[in-house]
Amino acid sequence: MLLATSALLLMLSGGARAAEPPPRPSEAARSADAGRGETLYAANCTACHGALADGRGPAAVALTPRPTDFTRAASWKGRSDADMVALVRAGRPGTSMTAFPHLSEAEAADIVAWLRTRVTTPPGAP
Numbered sequence: 507m508l509l510a511t512s513a514l515l516l517m518l519s520g521g522a523r524a525a526e527p528p529p530r531p532s533e534a535a536r537s538a539d540a541g542r543g544e545t546l547y548a549a550n551c552t553a554c555h556g557a558l559a560d561g562r563g564p565a566a567v568a569l570t571p572r573p574t575d576f577t578r579a580a581s582w583k584g585r586s587d588a589d590m591v592a593l594v595r596a597g598r599p600g601t602s603m604t605a606f607p608h609l610s611e612a613e614a615a616d617i618v619a620w621l622r623t624r625v626t627t628p629p630g631a632p
């Protein structure tokens with residue numbers, strides 16, 4: 507899958523720019539694997555953010571602030587994938603969003619790629 511994606515990207519870019527090192531965040535985003543991200547999410551994040559990524563995990567009712575509902579486009583407003591990846595790995599002090607430093611940048615990018623597939627509300631919807 508990763509190889510196929512890389513080969514496709516190489517084809518699309520004509521191979522001409524293959525020698526240039528791409529900037530790190532976009533490299534992580536381009537090679538992100540949402541399928542792998544789903545598995546990592548299920549293992550690490552569902553207790554709070556819920557199996558559907560809607561912020562309704564079993565622990566959510568006890569938490570203030572509530573876990574983010576990733577199905578809402580508003581939750582993503584103004585956030586790049588790189589922002590989200592950094593936040594997952596560093597956590598958010600003062601909230602129950604703990605740091606996940608054991609997840610590599612690539613693994614966090616995979617999770618963020620899967621979370622993006624969960625958005626169901628159009629931008630601007632309540």
Ligand code: HEC
Pocket residue numbers: 547550551552553554555565569570571572573574581582590593594598601602603604606617
């Ligand atoms: C113990 C509960 C808990 C777990 C486990 C947890 N989170 Fe969170 N997470 C939260 C809470 C609560 C917030 C909301 C913090 C806030 O509103 O400032 C949050 C916020 C976030 C945000 C920021 C969203 C935003 O809009 O700023 C991201 C991204 C995120 N979580 C991803 C993850 C991922 C990925 C995992 C698994 C690797 C995970 N979280 C595991 C509780 C949790």
